[in-house]
Amino acid sequence: MNGCLLCEEETNRSLNWRQFFLLEAPPALCLKCHSTFERITGEHCRTCSKPLAAIDPAFIADGICSDCLRWEEDLTFQGVLTGNSSLYSYNEAMKEFIARFKYRGDYVLARAFAEEIKEAVKKIPFDLVVAVPLSEERLYERGFNQAEALAKEAGLETADVFERIHSEKQSKKSRTERLQGPQVFRLKEKTVISNKKILIIDDIYTTGSTLRQAALLLKQAGAVEVRSLTLARGQGT
Amino acid sequence: MPIPVSPSSLAAFLAGRLLLEEEVPFPLSNSPQLQFISGISTKNQFYHCERCGSTKKERFAMFPCARCGKACPYCRHCLMMGRVSGCSRLVRWVGPEPLFEGDGTLHWSGQLSEGQAAASDAVIRAVRDNSDVLIWAVCGAGKTEVLFQGIEAALLADKRVCIATPRTDVVLELAPRLQKVFPDAKVTALYGGSLDRHSYSPLVVSTTHQLFRFSEAFDVMIVDEVDAFPYSYESTLQFAVQKARKPLSALIYLTATPNDTWQKECRLGKRPFVKIPARFHRHPLPVPKLEWGGNWRKAIEKGRLPRNIKEWAVKRLEENKQALLFFPHIDSMERALPLFQQLDPSIEAVHAEDPSRKEKVTFMREKKIPLLLSTTVLERGVTFPNIDVAVIGAEDDVFTESALVQIAGRAGRSADFPDGKVRFFHFGKTKAIEKAVAHIRQMNKEGREKGWLDR
Numbered sequence: 001m002n003g004c005l006l007c008e009e010e011t012n013r014s015l016n017w018r019q020f021f022l023l024e025a026p027p028a029l030c031l032k033c034h035s036t037f038e039r040i041t042g043e044h045c046r047t048c049s050k051p052l053a054a055i056d057p058a059f060i061a062d063g064i065c066s067d068c069l070r071w072e073e074d075l076t077f078q079g080v081l082t083g084n085s086s087l088y089s090y091n092e093a094m095k096e097f098i099a100r101f102k103y104r105g106d107y108v109l110a111r112a113f114a115e116e117i118k119e120a121v122k123k124i125p126f127d128l129v130v131a132v133p134l135s136e137e138r139l140y141e142r143g144f145n146q147a148e149a150l151a152k153e154a155g156l157e158t159a160d161v162f163e164r165i166h167s168e169k170q171s172k173k174s175r176t177e178r179l180q181g182p183q184v185f186r187l188k189e190k191t192v193i194s195n196k197k198i199l200i201i202d203d204i205y206t207t208g209s210t211l212r213q214a215a216l217l218l219k220q221a222g223a224v225e226v227r228s229l230t231l232a233r234g235q236g237t
Numbered sequence: 238m239p240i241p242v243s244p245s246s247l248a249a250f251l252a253g254r255l256l257l258e259e260e261v262p263f264p265l266s267n268s269p270q271l272q273f274i275s276g277i278s279t280k281n282q283f284y285h286c287e288r289c290g291s292t293k294k295e296r297f298a299m300f301p302c303a304r305c306g307k308a309c310p311y312c313r314h315c316l317m318m319g320r321v322s323g324c325s326r327l328v329r330w331v332g333p334e335p336l337f338e339g340d341g342t343l344h345w346s347g348q349l350s351e352g353q354a355a356a357s358d359a360v361i362r363a364v365r366d367n368s369d370v371l372i373w374a375v376c377g378a379g380k381t382e383v384l385f386q387g388i389e390a391a392l393l394a395d396k397r398v399c400i401a402t403p404r405t406d407v408v409l410e411l412a413p414r415l416q417k418v419f420p421d422a423k424v425t426a427l428y429g430g431s432l433d434r435h436s437y438s439p440l441v442v443s444t445t446h447q448l449f450r451f452s453e454a455f456d457v458m459i460v461d462e463v464d465a466f467p468y469s470y471e472s473t474l475q476f477a478v479q480k481a482r483k484p485l486s487a488l489i490y491l492t493a494t495p496n497d498t499w500q501k502e503c504r505l506g507k508r509p510f511v512k513i514p515a516r517f518h519r520h521p522l523p524v525p526k527l528e529w530g531g532n533w534r535k536a537i538e539k540g541r542l543p544r545n546i547k548e549w550a551v552k553r554l555e556e557n558k559q560a561l562l563f564f565p566h567i568d569s570m571e572r573a574l575p576l577f578q579q580l581d582p583s584i585e586a587v588h589a590e591d592p593s594r595k596e597k598v599t600f601m602r603e604k605k606i607p608l609l610l611s612t613t614v615l616e617r618g619v620t621f622p623n624i625d626v627a628v629i630g631a632e633d634d635v636f637t638e639s640a641l642v643q644i645a646g647r648a649g650r651s652a653d654f655p656d657g658k659v660r661f662f663h664f665g666k667t668k669a670i671e672k673a674v675a676h677i678r679q680m681n682k683e684g685r686e687k688g689w690l691d692r
């Protein structure tokens with residue numbers, strides 16, 4: 001018997017034949033719960049995965065959203081992040097899901113989309129996976145790092161290459177403040193990075209600033225390319 | 238901002254509680270007045286959550302814990318109240334209990350009916366003797382008033398009282414009512430998200446869920462609607478009730494519809510109880526009429542209402558009599574809604590997760606909705622003074638004896654309109670339907686025998 005991670009209903013009824021013969025793991029969510037999430041399909045920004053349907057065409061150029069264009073105009077951050085893929089839009093269901101997973105600390109929810117993350121990762125070229133780190137105090141408070149949990153449950157080994165030196169409260173600052181602010185991360189391990197293609201995992205892409213900060217650091221340490229994968233894509237500016 | 242800590246404020250914050258260390262905004266020393274217990278214990282190789290009492294395997298999960306550096310179990314069942322994991326500590330106060338300020342004198346000049354008075358005496362006795370009693374009171378008997386004198390007796394004896402109910406709606410309605418009749422004692426209302434969470438008061442009205450945060454706190458524990466979802470389903474909530482009361486305390490259950498086991502225990506004299514078979518307005522409970530509704534589900538799927546159900550609805554519309562129509566499930570109700578709206582476009586439907594549930598209930602009260610379709614969400618708690626009631630598909634499993642008795646109990650509530658009509662449309666009579674009707678008839682019979690009914 002397998003229960004849905006969210007509603008505890010049995011999920012056995014919805015097994016496909018591969019799952020039935022144990023060739024694949026049974027789904028972690030029942031169909032009803034799964035259908036409340038909104039997978040990002042259709043046209044999206046070539047750089048950050050933001051669905052283009054939701055954006056005024058005036059703010060799109062060559063398949064790239066205006067947020068990303070602004071980042072590319074910034075000399076510091078130009079080209080640091082080759083691309084981001086996000087699986088789901090940050091709708092009500094995802095908001096609730098992330099709140100329960102990250103803030104309430106329901107670790108097993110990292111399994112809910114593990115198969116989909118596994119699939120998505122296959123399409124991304126990388127040599128090394130890293131998770132966006134938490135500060136020590138936040139890690140103690142939550143008991144686990146949600147980005148790390150997502151990677152681990154999807155079967156990805158993460159390299160422990162950097163740490164957070166400023167608390168997460170930093171991320172509440174405005175975009176410009178953050179752009180000009182000091183680095184939030186510090187490298188612990190330099191050698192493994194050089195000449196590598198790096199994939200950063202995080203739970204959500206909101207403004208892209210955290211990921212770009214991390215990417216910048218990795219680039220400076222010699223990474224040839226940095227991409228990111230997040231479970232959700234928020235509507236930040 | 239640092240909170241000034243005095244030993245007394247720590248005592249007032251913690252007395253009777255069982256909280257996660259991180260829920261306490263004071264520094265916790267190794268004082269002998271504090272007891273720390275491990276959040277999760279292992280009993281016979283099963284995990285046991287010390288806060289909610291969960292023991293079922295599926296309620297626990299493991300995670301690589303950054304605090305203890307090990308694979309750590311945590312309880313998913315009470316997660317929303319803050320995670321209890323293998324390395325968490327729960328803290329309780331074992332020092333002397335702080336005294337309450339205020340005065341527990343009752344300020345109420347109402348009159349109890351004979352049935353209420355008998356039950357009120359039983360409550361006072363239970364409070365005095367720290368014993369158990371079930372108050373079996375029909376819908377509309379006026380059970381809140383039955384508690385007043387018992388609560389007063391407890392408060393005047395410096396006892397701490399809790400009324401636990403499954404529904405937040407009921408907490409919100411009950412707390413101000415009690416505060417009004419006990420103006421000099423502090424009444425605390427506890428529910429998910431309430432601001433009263435940290436105050437220490439002698440009279441607490443709480444959802445059964447919030448009891449998880451208490452331990453050996455109450456001298457008098459009153460459990461409302463014992464049979465109602467989710468309490469009756471949840472052994473963990475039973476655990477919470479037991480954990481929250483003191484070892485020596487009174488336990489008072491209130492319900493209109495005790496389950497089979499309890500009814501049997503009452504008959505066999507194994508459970509002390511007092512019955513109020515009559516409503517306070519001295520009119521009998523409306524007895525449901527049963528009517529064959531045929532394969533109503535199929536009819537609705539084909540886009541038509543069964544003839545007799547349609548006639549029943551049309552009659553109410555013509556006579557301008559408001560009514561509630563209960564459905565077993567959301568999907569059949571939502572299919573039926575447009576068919577009813579062909580009769581009158583202002584007919585509405587409501588269910589538990591309906592975001593505009595409150596507005597619809599208000600519109601019903603203001604008579605802006607002539608007929609309201611509902612799932613069992615309006616089965617209890619909500620009262621409209623002058624309505625008729627129908628159940629469509631009374632044969633469905635969701636309509637247990639107690640659900641049907643509660644639904645029938647929505648009709649004829651006010652003294653001005655004591656005569657609501659109740660109709661159960663069914664596709665085959667069930668045991669539950671027959672038991673519900675027998676239950677209501679029996680109550681009326683007992684009410685008449687006692688001389689508590691005027692007709």
Ligand SMILES: [Zn+2]
Pocket residue numbers: 004005006007008009029030031032033034
């Ligand atoms: Zn589900």
Ligand SMILES: [Zn+2]
Pocket residue numbers: 045046047048049050064065066067068069
């Ligand atoms: Zn973009």
Ligand SMILES: [Zn+2]
Pocket residue numbers: 286287288289290291312313314315316321
């Ligand atoms: Zn628990």
Ligand SMILES: [Zn+2]
Pocket residue numbers: 302303304305306307309322323324325
């Ligand atoms: Zn731990």
